[in-house]
Structures are given as structure tokens and as C-alpha cells.
Amino acid sequence: MTARLIDGKAVGQKLRDQVRQKIAAHTANGRRPPCLAVILVGDDPASQVYVRHKEKACEEAGIKSKTIRLPASTTEADLLTQIKTLNQDVAIDGILPQLPMPAHIDRVKVVSAIDPSKDVDGLSFYNQGRLGWNLPALRPCTPAGVMELLKHEGVNCSGKQAVVIGRSVLVGLPLQLLLVHANATVTCIHSKTINPQTIAKNADILIAAAGAKHLVTKDWIKPGAVVIDVGIHRTDDGKLTGDVKPEDAVSTASLFTPVPGGVGPMTIAMLMVNCLQAYESRI
Ligand code: NAD
Numbered sequence: 423m424t425a426r427l428i429d430g431k432a433v434g435q436k437l438r439d440q441v442r443q444k445i446a447a448h449t450a451n452g453r454r455p456p457c458l459a460v461i462l463v464g465d466d467p468a469s470q471v472y473v474r475h476k477e478k479a480c481e482e483a484g485i486k487s488k489t490i491r492l493p494a495s496t497t498e499a500d501l502l503t504q505i506k507t508l509n510q511d512v513a514i515d516g517i518l519p520q521l522p523m524p525a526h527i528d529r530v531k532v533v534s535a536i537d538p539s540k541d542v543d544g545l546s547f548y549n550q551g552r553l554g555w556n557l558p559a560l561r562p563c564t565p566a567g568v569m570e571l572l573k574h575e576g577v578n579c580s581g582k583q584a585v586v587i588g589r590s591v592l593v594g595l596p597l598q599l600l601l602v603h604a605n606a607t608v609t610c611i612h613s614k615t616i617n618p619q620t621i622a623k624n625a626d627i628l629i630a631a632a633g634a635k636h637l638v639t640k641d642w643i644k645p646g647a648v649v650i651d652v653g654i655h656r657t658d659d660g661k662l663t664g665d666v667k668p669e670d671a672v673s674t675a676s677l678f679t680p681v682p683g684g685v686g687p688m689t690i691a692m693l694m695v696n697c698l699q700a701y702e703s704r705i
Pocket of ligand 1: 564587588589590591592593594611612613614615618631632633634637652653654655685686687689
């Protein structure tokens with residue numbers, strides 16, 4: 423079997439175009455454009471690249487972006503004050519602290535300080551609680567992007583065995599909840615799981631979000647499975663690759679998201695969707 427590659431770039435662009443059109447309609451009616459505030463603490467090179475991508479995506483969608491660059495020495499108290507100011511600013515619709523934060527800053531405190539209606543990363547207790555209840559809310563971008571890809575490809579999750587490798591608050595856990603709400607039977611593999619490949623091989627839908635390069639090989643994949651690769655790693659020659667060995671997925675799965683060009687572009691597209699949602703709930 424040769425897997426068909428899922429084009430996350432094309433699906434993401436379609437979503438971004440829809441967001442742009444909706445914002446253009448709002449501004450044509452005399453409304454102000456949405457505004458996203460991104461807070462970058464320190465000078466982590468990868469974070470700087472991600473923030474630039476977000477600024478570019480905002481510009482293309484007609485969303486104003488305001489990047490607040492703070493030195494790595496910024497105290498937690500100063501950062502919380504900054505977030506309070508953004509919460510109170512009626513012209514700001516979304517607030518996104520770029521993770522990871524420097525070690526002396528407690529990301530739980532930072533995320534919890536954001537007004538949930540502006541929490542476009544969907545990580546606050548309020549939004550994650552509503553996700554647990556399957557109530558409308560701002561959903562975490564990467565898991566929501568994975569679900570959009572499955573929907574776009576016509577993958578019906580109901581009754582399927584879905585296995586998620588990873589249990590982070592950012593990706594693995596919310597993804598498990600979204601899959602349960604889509605009526606899949608969900609199993610989680612994590613770093614302490616015994617015989618992970620035997621469990622993975624049962625999956626009709628296998629999602630790798632472990633942050634372990636090429637962890638998933640042929641003997642982890644059920645023939646014909648849908649394989650979604652969330653992982654992002656840089657190879658020695660500077661290229662991007664994922665948690666799944668691509669040639670093994672291509673020869674075994676029926677559908678596969680490549681890295682790059684699979685889940686990554688969906689994350690940024692869902693951020694634009696969330697900014698629009700946060701804005702529309704305010705105007
Ligand atoms: P994380 O480190 O917070 O969580 C990784 C999870 O995987 C943990 O729960 C851990 O228990 C599990 N795990 C680690 N090694 C394992 C192993 N060998 N076997 C089984 N389980 C294992 O990472 P994260 O933030 O959830 O991100 C996961 C990956 O997804 C990373 O590569 C990250 O760069 C990538 N990511 C991609 C996007 C995107 O837009 N494509 C967005 C967020 C994260």
C-alpha cells in the first residue's frame with residue numbers, strides 16, 4: 423500500500439482564506455480589524471521564527487498583530503502585569519504568550535492570567551474545562567488542526583480505534599478529548615507505556631505527538647491506518663522531520679501527514695480561526 427499524503431498547507435490556506443474574507447466583510451462594514459498580541463520573552467531562536475510566521479499570517483488575514491518582546495530577565499510579576507494590561511485593552515482580541523517561557527516563569531500562572539475570551543491558544547483552565555465538557559470554546563490550535571485535517575479527508579472517527587502518542591496539555595491530552603467527543607475509542611501511549619508498538623499497531627487512526635524523532639516505524643503501523651505526525655525535529659542537514667519514519671508510513675498507511683507540510687500549517691491556520699472567533703465574540 424502507498425499512503426496518500428495529506429496536504430496540510432492547502433487545507434490550512436483554505437481556512438486562512440475564509441478567515442481573511444470574513445474579516446474583510448467586518449472591516450468593510452466599518453468595524454476595526456481584530457488584533458492579536460503575542461508576548462515573546464527572551465531570544466529563543468525557534469520562538470523568534472514562530473513569532474515571525476504568526477505576524478506574517480496575521481498580516482495576510484487582515485489581523486493586526488502586536489508583538490511584545492521582553493528580555494529573558496523579565497520577572498514573572500512584570501509579565502503578569504503586562505497580561506493584565508492586555509486583558510483590559512478593548513482593542514486586543516487575542517493574547518498569546520509564546521512558549522516555552524524562560525525557566526523562572528511559571529507557564530501555568532501565565533496562561534491562567536489570560537482572560538479566557540482572549541486565550542487564542544485554548545490552554546486556560548476555562549477553555550480546557552469546556553473542552554472536557556464538549557462545550558464551545560477556544561480550542562488548542564494544533565489538536566483542533568488535526569481534527570480539521572481528519573474532517574477534510576473524510577475520516578469518520580466514530581467507532582474507530584484511535585491511539586495518541588503523547589499526553590501534553592498542549593497537544594496529546596486535548597487531542598484525546600477531541601477524538602473521544604468524535605466518538606473514537608481512544609488509547610494514550612506515553613513515555614511509561616509498556617509495549618507501545620503493539621498498542622499503536624491496533625490503531626485505525628495513529629497520532630504521533632511524542633517529540634521523539636522517527637519513533638514510529640513500520641512495526642507500529644496497522645496496514646491501511648491513518649497516520650498523523652505532529653512531531654517537528656530538525657535533521658543534521660537542517661531539514662524538518664517528524665515523530666514518524668516517513669518512508670515506513672508511506673509504505674504502510676492509507677493516509678499520512680508529511681513533515682513539513684502536514685500538521686504544522688494547520689496550527690497557524692487554527693490560530694487565525696481562533697483570533698476571528700475571539701474577535702467576533704467581542705464585536
Ligand atoms: P511534550 O514534550 O510536552 O510531550 C511529549 C509527550 O510524549 C509526553 O507526554 C511524553 O509522555 C510522550 N513521550 C515522549 N517520548 C515518548 C516515547 N519515546 N514514547 C512514548 N511517548 C513518549 O511535547 P509537545 O509539546 O506535546 O509536542 C510534541 C511534538 O509535537 C514535538 O515534536 C513538538 O515540536 C511538536 N509540535 C508540533 C506542533 C505543530 O504545529 N506541528 C505544535 C506543537 C508541538
